Amino acid sequence: MQEMTQYELFHRLLEEMGETGWWPAESKVEIVVGAIMIQNTTAANAERAVMNIGQATQFDTQAILDLPREELEVLVRPAGFYKNKSKAVHSVLHWFNEHDNDLRGIVRKYESHLRQELLKLHGVGDETADVLLLYIFDQPVFVSDKYAQKLYTELGVTGMDNYKAMRKKVSLDEQFTTWEAQEFHGLIDEFGKIYLRGKGNFEASFLAGYQLKIEE
DNA sequence: CTCCTGCTAG
DNA sequence: CTAGCGGGAG
Numbered sequence: 001m002q003e004m005t006q007y008e009l010f011h012r013l014l015e016e017m018g019e020t021g022w023w024p025a026e027s028k029v030e031i032v033v034g035a036i037m038i039q040n041t042t043a044a045n046a047e048r049a050v051m052n053i054g055q056a057t058q059f060d061t062q063a064i065l066d067l068p069r070e071e072l073e074v075l076v077r078p079a080g081f082y083k084n085k086s087k088a089v090h091s092v093l094h095w096f097n098e099h100d101n102d103l104r105g106i107v108r109k110y111e112s113h114l115r116q117e118l119l120k121l122h123g124v125g126d127e128t129a130d131v132l133l134l135y136i137f138d139q140p141v142f143v144s145d146k147y148a149q150k151l152y153t154e155l156g157v158t159g160m161d162n163y164k165a166m167r168k169k170v171s172l173d174e175q176f177t178t179w180e181a182q183e184f185h186g187l188i189d190e191f192g193k194i195y196l197r198g199k200g201n202f203e204a205s206f207l208a209g210y211q212l213k214i215e216e
Numbered sequence: 217c218t219c220c221t222g223c224t225a226g
Numbered sequence: 227c228t229a230g231c232g233g234g235a236g
Binding site: 035036038039040041042043045046080081084088122123124125126127128131143145146147148185188189192193197 | 230231232233234235
Binding site for chain 1: 220221222223224225226
């Protein structure tokens with residue numbers, strides 16, 4: 001059993017798999033839309049809905065907000081949960097609009113309360129809030145999605161069962177830059193798609209036999 | 217805890 | 227045919 005820190009894990013993943021370029025999107029609005037579409041859905045289904053919305057609106061905030069609810073729902077449909085996700089897209093973009101789409105201004109205004117503010121938006125829960133902090137507001141946070149929970153559990157970290165316990169236990173090592181934190185999440189998910197789906201796959205991976213050391 | 221929804225890998 | 231997705235709300 002070899003021990004490694006989160007930062008060492010990040011570099012190991014990067015060496016083995018290469019840059020992921022996460023979050024793959026051409027604009028912040030597309031990232032917001034994608035972050036909501038992906039909720040409990042496969043990437044292929046989410047991508048269809050993202051493309052639908054892009055074709056209809058070019059990811060223009062006002063164009064999306066101007067869509068009648070039923071039209072937006074039709075575009076979202078392939079990603080599933082179309083009513084909730086349509087509301088979620090609307091609530092987040094409407095909130096951005098109220099702040100003149102000034103993302104830096106939002107960060108300055110809310111500072112350390114930003115996460116709590118995001119959680120108030122309909123359709124934004126723990127994970128999506130962290131995804132937005134990481135890819136929209138460029139803050140180096142750890143996103144504990146299902147793959148991260150599975151990976152950390154495989155690496156011997158206990159108490160990964162629910163988000164709050166996890167957030168209390170796992171925070172990124174200080175040395176992570178925002179870009180590294182963004183890549184880290186992408187790498188964990190790309191790793192997860194390959195090695196954390198069926199059983200026995202992890203044992204066959206390049207991370208088998210490692211223990212993750214979490215700093216207190 | 218249950219429900220929300222579409223899609224596909226197995 | 228069902229299990230399970232890069233979750234969230236009530």
